[in-house]
Amino acid sequence: MIKFLLNGVIRDKSRSRLPIIVVSVGVMLTVFLHAYITGFMGDALEMNAKFNYGHVKIMTNAYAENIELNPIDLAIIDVEDFLEKLNARYPHIKWSQRIQFGGLVDAPDEYGETKAQGPAFGLGLDILSPNSQEIDRLNLANSLVRGSLPANSGEILISELFSRKLQVNPGDDVTLIGSSMNGSMVMYNFTIAGTLSFGVDIMDKGSIIVDIEDVKIALDMNDAVSEIIGFLPDGYYNHKNALSIQDDFNSKCNNINDEFAPVMLTLGDQGGMGAYIELSQYWSWYITFVFIIAMSLVLWNAGLLGALRRYGEVGIRLAMGETKGHVYTSMIVESVIIGIIGSVFGTFLGLFFAFILQEYGLNIEGMMEGASVMFPNTINARITTMDFYIGFIPGVISTVIGTMLAGIGIYKRQTARLFKELEA
Amino acid sequence: MEIIQIKKLTKRFPMGKGEFTALKEIDLTFTKGEFAGLIGPSGSGKTTLLNIVGSLDVPTEGEVLVLGKSIGNLNQKDAAQLRKESLGFIFQSYNLLQVHTVYENVEFPLLLLKKSASERRKMVMDALEWVGLTDKEKSKPPQLSGGECQRVAVARAMVKKPSVVLADEPTANLDAKNSHNILKTMLNLNRELNTTFIFATHDEKVISYLRRKIFLLDGQVEKDVIVENPKS
Incomplete structure (x- = not known):
């Protein structure tokens, strides 16, 4: 049965190529944007850390x-x-x-x-x-x-x-x-x-x-x-680690009654960097979330069109004795396969473009003239471990959600109308 | 041996604020190996009756027993199970899966029955031999003629050797020559495998091959005729 479904997916371009392209593009954008934001936010953060605040x-x-x-x-x-x-x-x-x-x-x-x-x-x-x-x-x-x-x-x-x-x-x-x-x-x-x-x-x-x-x-x-x-040892700021070191140091060394007692501040405590760190953390998740919703809508539409195209096929399968649940499940399995393939392609493409931006950077010197905040003149993406899997979340989830929404029609379909529907 | 028993079958559909009666107190019995047809004009209830016998719909009143199972009491899963194991369907428009080969189309009902690969291979090749399409096993539906497509549909319906095959206007999209070919094929299978065929038709070509003609008019059986010297 799996081979049968796979053959169908591979041969029917509208079931495979189009959704794979849509998922790949979406995943590529997610991975690239995530690496871009990580690089952009991280560069500015590390630059401030190195010149002034430390971790x-x-x-x-x-x-x-x-x-x-x-x-x-x-x-x-x-x-x-x-x-x-x-x-x-x-x-x-x-x-x-x-x-x-x-x-x-x-x-x-x-x-x-x-x-x-x-x-x-x-x-x-x-x-x-x-x-x-x-x-x-x-x-x-x-x-x-x-x-x-x-x-x-x-x-x-x-x-x-x-x-x-x-x-x-x-x-x-x-x-x-x-x-x-x-x-x-x-x-x-x-x-x-x-x-x-x-x-x-x-x-x-x-x-x-x-x-x-x-x-x-x-x-x-x-x-x-x-x-x-x-x-911090790995050279990148980690707010959680910094906080735990700060807590440890201040509890042992600080004395609020002594104005010359040492006190430790984290990067997040200084110069409004806390808001910036929060912003950079939420941005990537925000983009991913928005992308999941947008992709779900796109794939829901694609799924609906696909379901309309496959109306006859679903009808014949129901008539032959396949249960609605089995047809629905098989469509979801199909969407998981499409989602994974699209995510692999998209992740590869996203990493490729992120790598180019990481290596060569984007010069924004002209835009930074007169800036009073410490910001690098070149934006570089930064590829992190997360970029290797983050695209799979929207890539697979949105494809499956799209198919699940589109596939609800299977349950609403009346088998009593199959002969009439399959006449056309 | 009676394989289908229809007792006082009535089917009504909601229509506006009232109801439309598609079938009125039908009493029929089909035995194994029959080659029967439901004949009548549009709206006479042919397809509705075929739907209920095929466990695609349920009676409003009365009882329909197919292979001992009461259609009205089957849930969705049991109805699907009955169709999967014991019923074959042939449609007017072939309804083949376009991206799959002839072999894969015919194989599909066996996949649902979870037959082994070797069993499937043998059964599919047998079915293709019945309809004379062994040389087309790797072709896809768009590469076939209308007659060949319908023969694939017949092979798909017959491959699991069902007890009953339900065919709704199977020759409607075929020319005269292909219609006769397909009907002869189905008749041969009926004889060789003792499969019960029930047609819903108003096509004279089909009617001429029937061994039993059940005339429906306004949802009622008008005439039920056993043909003495049918075309063969």
């Missing part, structure tokens, strides 16, 4: 309350000891010291007079130590436009746009004018090692990247950092 971030209670101001006077002290304890307690997490600071960058002319000045966003991170992962994490080597990465203390990176604004080049000296951890004014000279294009508008406008030890010296932050950020 988790530790700071003092007082710093957390004024986090938008990056108040370095509220930094964590005795950092080396603290990091040792952190590494012992959470060895799977990659910890990194960061100092975010603001200041004025002064570019002198050949006589030492101010040639140009500009406000800068400064990021202190570990560039020079041999085991540092920050260069890879921030993709600094690939972002280099001119010059080289800092190799010695006192060398900094500056955004390319900012360097043009200040009319400075690699090898030139600039002075950072800011305030120390203790509130006093500081002026510190740096040499520009290279210029960067981050591909993130907000960073490209006016930022400098300095080795963490240089920042500590420049801002009088002896054995102190404003933030310690942590990254």
Whole structure:
């Protein structure tokens, strides 16, 4: 019987080719959109994590309350000891010291007079130590436009746009004018090692990247950092895991009555990223759900047309003694087969297009000009394990639902009219 | 041996606010091996009677026993079981499954009966031999003539060797030559396999082959005639 049904499905193009094409296209769109959204949302999320928020971030209670101001006077002290304890307690997490600071960058002319000045966003991170992962994490080597990465203390990176604004080049000296951890004014000279294009508008406008030890010296932050950020082992943010680490840390280390006690925030707690994470999680399911409904309607119609075409066949099968339940079941089995075949094709096609977008990306630089949120200039899809099976949910379910709805007519059919109906 | 007994059969259909009586107190009996026909104009009740005997419909009043089973008391599953095991149907429009081969069309009733592959092969080839289509087993209906299609339909109805074959206007779509061929084939099968054939027809060609003619008019049996010297 299975062979008989399969022969029918294979030979009758309107029963096989058309529904398979419809399912394949739908599944392809689902897989592609899912990978696209995962990539799009994930890229933005990870970019924010790498540059600023980390997957988790530790700071003092007082710093957390004024986090938008990056108040370095509220930094964590005795950092080396603290990091040792952190590494012992959470060895799977990659910890990194960061100092975010603001200041004025002064570019002198050949006589030492101010040639140009500009406000800068400064990021202190570990560039020079041999085991540092920050260069890879921030993709600094690939972002280099001119010059080289800092190799010695006192060398900094500056955004390319900012360097043009200040009319400075690699090898030139600039002075950072800011305030120390203790509130006093500081002026510190740096040499520009290279210029960067981050591909993130907000960073490209006016930022400098300095080795963490240089920042500590420049801002009088002896054995102190404003933030310690942590990254989960597989490199991708997982809100559930981050929450459990946060709960564990805060229950053991935080003391709300001590403003300098360390507190941990997750990526979701910072800068409105929580809503963004929720949005990215719901988006893929929302799209899948909408697709199931849309596909069901399309396939219901296709099923109805197919059922009309097969009216005679169903009639003859009923007349020959097949029960309505058996005819109905066989049609559902057929739809499962069609759904699986269409889903396999659709998944393959969806993965293929997602792979192209993952490898080559879509440049949206023009659209991101003037953006004040950190967003990548290139959108890349990201293929995850889920993409290998997510298409089967709408592909098979909607096909079966469509057939089930269309097949209800079998039960409404009166066998007493079969002779008359089969006359035509 | 009586295989169909019809006692005081009345069939009414709702029509508007009232009812239309399609069959009125029919009493008939069919024995094994009959080659009988229900003859009458449109609306005389031929197809309604065929429907009820074929367990596709139920009586409003009276009783119809087919192979000892009361049609009025059968549920949907039992009725399907009766059709599957003991009844064969031949339709005016062949109603073959277009994407399946001749072999597969004839094989289908045996698949429902869950016969083994070897049994099916033998039974299908026998049936195709009865109707002279062994060389067409791999053809599909669109490649066949009308006469050949109807012969496939006959083979499909006969392959499981049913006790009763019900044929509704089986020659309506055939020319005279093919009509005679198909009727001769059915007559031969009736003789060889002792299968009961009941036709619903008003076609003179069919009528000329019948061994028993039951004339229906306005839902009642007008005449029930045993033919002395039928065409063979």
